[in-house]
Amino acid sequence: MITRGIFCKLNNLKIYRKYLPNYRFFSDDIWNEELTIDLKLKIENQWKDKLCKGTFNRNDVDNKFYVLSMFPYPSGRLHMGHVRVYVIADSIARFHRMNGQNVFLPMGWDAFGLPAENAAILHGLPANKWTKSNIDHMKKQLQELGCSFDWSHELATYDPSYYKWTQSFFVKMFQSGLVYSKEAEVNWDPVDETVLASEQVDENGRSWRSNAIVEKKLFKQWFIRTTQFSKALYEGLNDPSLRDWRDIINLQKHWIGECNGYVFDFQVFTDDIYRTILNVWTQYPEHVPLAGFIFIKPESFVHKYYILNHKNVYIKNPITGSKLPILVTDCVEYPDGQDALLAIPHINSVDEKLAKKHNISYLNCVNQNLYLSREEVCKKAKELNSGGYPVSSKLKDWLISRQRYWGTPVPIIHCKNCGAQAVPENELPVKLPLLDMQGDKKFKSLELAEEWVKTTCPKCGKEAKRETDTMDTFVDSSWYYLRYLDPNNSFQPFDKTLANKMMPVDIYIGGKEHAVLHLYYARFFNHFLHSIGLSPSPEPFKNLLVQGMVMGQSFKIKANGTYLKEVEVIKKDKQFFTKDGDFPVTATWEKMSKSKYNGVEPIDTINQYGIDTMRLFILSNVAPTSNRNWNSDLFPGILNWQHRLWLTIREFRKIRNCNDVQMNTIDLSKFEKEEINLKDARNYYVKKTSSNFRKSYQLSVAISKLQGLTNSLRKSPKEVVKYSAEYEKLLAVQIIMLAPIAPHFASALWSGFVSATGRLNQDYENISWEDDVINQKWPEVDIDYIFSLYCLVNNAVKCVLKMPKKKMALLTKEAAIKLTMDQEIIKEYTLPWNIINIEYQSFIDDDTYVFIKTDRKSVSKPKSIDSTIVKNNI
CATH class of the missing domain: 3.10.20.590 (Ubiquitin-like (UB roll))
Structure with a gap:
């Protein structure tokens, strides 16, 4: 029997129905329907316009949270890798909005590059038109995912208003000596007709794009002296503010290498004509003035292109200005990654013997005036812009020259009298000329834009030529996180005051394949901008979430490696064979690709299961940092959970609307015990789910916890569902915490929940009954927990x-x-x-x-x- 006290408590509860027009998209009959795909698509269509708003308030930056996802290359179609990274970013952004933070979630396009240019040529279209059409299509696809990007901050790197500032930073680096040009042996792709970085050539010597065998050529190239910041970049990885970088710190440190030596620029001359720069690394800078000659590897480009073709070849010492002879040999041990080595014959006995053996005179290196301290040598080299800064032996400067049209033009003018001159800031941007892509005029290089190439020298006013190289697209993507803050600013790259409050980025989300090169270049760029007072902190990203790839199952014939479609394969006794011919087939998990027939189209999945089911699936079971093997057999688990949630609201509405359970039949002790359990469950699940969103970013675990919460709700007896305020709070918490991951479905559940008959309490802390679920405050743990x-x-x-x-x-x-x-x-x-x-x-x-x-x-x-x-x- 119920005591008088509890009877009065229950009797005084507010039990009534409230009509909320903003939730009444459907009639109440919807809760009698089964949760079919048609119903889910109908729900998503009704809610999509309310969910995609992610407007950032730049007047409230003290409460900011900057969520950055790596912007996509506009290929024209989303793949499941895109879906995963952007759903992760959106879920985290929605969580922090519900926690009252002013979230910045921008989106843009890494729009330059070879694939777009080649595709445009193939289709007989200008690259800008082809790229724009792809952007329009992919933007529509992203919006269909229900992601809450702030499109008012959208940018594209091919827009002159963007690359104007890329060129401006190049000019600043050029003027400070960070940018230089030299002849260098490069990887040449004969199909794409451009230089490739070493990282863009596979272990078989083939191009990462065209698959062509790469050739070695000698070109004059533009370099950014990233090595000048190598020690700062290496030591910056020890910054305690870099949270959850995990193994990425080791990857970055391995790439940079321990800065246990110094690099110096030695000039190479043939017949007294300057040819190129030879970067020489040494652990002993004080030996540079004492160098008697230079050891060169037989396979080095200096040997192949200069020594073999010229009689009078020498290298100029940057500190003393003396001419140093060259000894080509592999009889000495070169530092890791180096093709040159200082010879100090009057200090090193091995060097002395080799000098005598080859009749090399080194008397000029023993002048007592050349004995300088390490600090003096490095200081003088820095004054001459010839090195003198700490670096590892294996790290190279960034070669940014590309010989293709579709990229940011290098803002340099070549004058016969004045040499290379930077384009004045007031003449930027140097825009790409509009090339005719029709018929046989398929321009791949700016060299063919003859009228555009002609110009005048900004220094002497005489006839000159523009640089025809464009920049590596990594340059454009190395600072976009700053331009996002202020993309429409035509007077400066971004508002410095705003950047001071917004940077560093709170969490950066993207693929592990970009965790070395792109991350290294982005860190370098921000270190440089920090050094000239444009960025408030050296490191651009506080937290990293490096998500794994989405893998598809591929099938290939064992005998010849030919890939097959899944429909062409049969399974017998746990082994695979071809349907036609019964040949053995190897089944493996590989990165999704059209050529491997293992890709899954996002639109097909949406049409089959719905947006939110796909979002839940892509986030469930596997941690965001792990590779995801796409297995459609796992969909029933997500579908079943959604069905149970749907039934939970249906039953809640039904029980609250009927009088089968009367208050005077409730067992007080059991009721109070159930309420205690529900309260404990609410605090437990709020604590654990919040931690998964806020601290570990283990969204798969968050989904698992929410599934456990559903089980707790569904165990509750009818009298608890009917009369328990704790049950009502726990059900509200369930829907609210589902909203960041499945916003459409959670919105529908919320509308059914708040419009149900028999709401017990209008005054729950942190719940606004009149608002959509995405506008609710994230639940908090009770103060006595x-x-x-x-x-x-x-x-x-x-x-x-x-x-x-x-x-x-x-x-x-x-x-x-x-x-x-x-x-x-x-x-x-x-x-x-x-x-x-x-x-x-x-x-x-x-x-x-x-x-x-x-x-x-x-x-x-x-x-x-x-x-x-x-x-x-x-």
């Missing part, structure tokens, strides 16, 4: 202190560290050793961590302690 303060020594948990949220919220960093260090068990683990570092991590509605690092690699358990974990109630 118990949190943990984890105390770790050398990454091992040694003590766990328990306290309610209201006390944890008042715990400062200093107080948390003091509380940790006061624990006896922590003292026993740390007193015998030196404490190297103490770090503190605290998140909203989550546990707090204190990390103590000592100079002992591992920490054993003290004999006086029975357990390594002590639980204290505070």
Whole structure:
């Protein structure tokens, strides 16, 4: 029987129906329908216009959260890799909006490059028209995914208003000595007719685009002296603000290499005519003035193109100006990645013997006036813009020249009298000429734009020629995150005041294949802009989420490696064979590709399952950082969950609308126990799901937790569904926390929930009943819920202190560290050793961590302690 107190409590609850016009897209009869694909598509069509709004308020940047996803190349069609990265970005953005933050989620287009140019030529269209049509089509596809991008900040790198500033940065680098040109041996693609970076050539010597065998040629090329920032880029990876970079830090460090030497620019001359620069690395800068000659590898380009073709070849010492002879040999050990080595014969006995053997005179290097300190040598080299900065032996400067039309023109004018001159800032942008792509006039190079090439020297006014190389597209994509902030600014690349408040980016999301080159170039660019006062911090990205690739199952004949379509294959006893001929077939998981017949079209999946089902599927089961094997057999699990959620709202509405369960029949003790369990479940799932969104970005785990929450709801008896305010709160929490991932479906569930008969309480904290679910506040953990303060020594948990949220919220960093260090068990683990570092991590509605690092690699358990974990109630 119910006591008088609980009867009065239940009797006083507000039970009524409220009509909310903004939710009544459908009649109430919709909740009697099954959740078919037709109904889901109808729901998504009704809600799509309300969900894609992601407008950023630039007047509220103190509360900003910058979510950046790597912008796509406009190929004309989205693939599942695009779907994954942009759904991840959108889900994270929606979560932070619901937490009251002013989220910036921009989108744009990495629009220059070979594929668009080749496709345009193939179709007989100008590259700009071809690219624009692809952008229009892909933008429509992105909008169909329900992603809340702020399209008012859209940009495209092929727009002159964008590449004007790319050229401006080039000019600044040129004027500061960071940009230089030299003759260099390069990888030449004979099909695409352009230079390729070494990373664009596979292990078989083939081009990454055309698959042609790459040739070696000598060209005069433009370089950016990225190595000048190598030490700053290497040490910047130790910045504690870079959260969750994980193995990317090691990848970046490996690429840059330990800066244990110095590079110097030696000029190469033939017949007293300057030809190129030879970058020589040494661990001992003080030896540069003492160099007697230069060792050169037999396979080096200096040997192949100069020494073999000219009699009078020498190298000029940048510090002393003396002419140094060259010895081509492989009898010495060259530094990793280097083709040249300083010979110091009066210091090194091996060098001395080789000099005598080959009759090389080195008396000019023993002048006592040449004995300079390391610091003096480096200082002089920097003054001469000839190196002198620390770098690893293997890191090279960035070769940015491309010999194709569709790219940012290099803003340089060549004058016979004045040499290479930068185009004045007030004449930027140097626009691409509109080339005729019809008939046989398929221009691939700016060299063919004869009228455009003709110009005058900005220094002497005489006739001159424009540079016909365009820039590597990596240059355009190295600073777009800053232009996003202010894409329509025609007076400066971006508002510096706005950048000071918006940078660094809070989370950067993209593929691991770009975690070395693109990330390295973007970091370099931001370090450079920081050095000239345009960017507030050296590092551009605070947090990285490097998502794995979406893999499709491919089939190929074992005998010859020919790829087959899935319909051409049969399975017998767990092995695959061709349907025609019964030949053995190998089944593997590979990156989706048309040529491998293993791709899945997003539009086909949407038509079959709906947008939100696809969003849930692409995020579920597998962590965002792991590769995703596309297996349609997993769809039933997502479909079943959606069906259970649909039934939950249907049953909630039905029970609230009927009188089968009367208040005077409720067992008070069971009812109160159910409410306690529901409250505990709500706090648990809010805490765990929030952590997955805010801290670990394990969205697959968040989905798993939400599925567990659904199970908790569906176990509730009818009387709890009918009369429990805790059940109502938990059901609201379920729908709200689903909204970032499946916004259309959550909106429909919310409309059914809030318009149901028998709402018990209008005054739940953080819930606005009149608003859509995407405008709700993210739920919070109750102030009396118990949190943990984890105390770790050398990454091992040694003590766990328990306290309610209201006390944890008042715990400062200093107080948390003091509380940790006061624990006896922590003292026993740390007193015998030196404490190297103490770090503190605290998140909203989550546990707090204190990390103590000592100079002992591992920490054993003290004999006086029975357990390594002590639980204290505070």
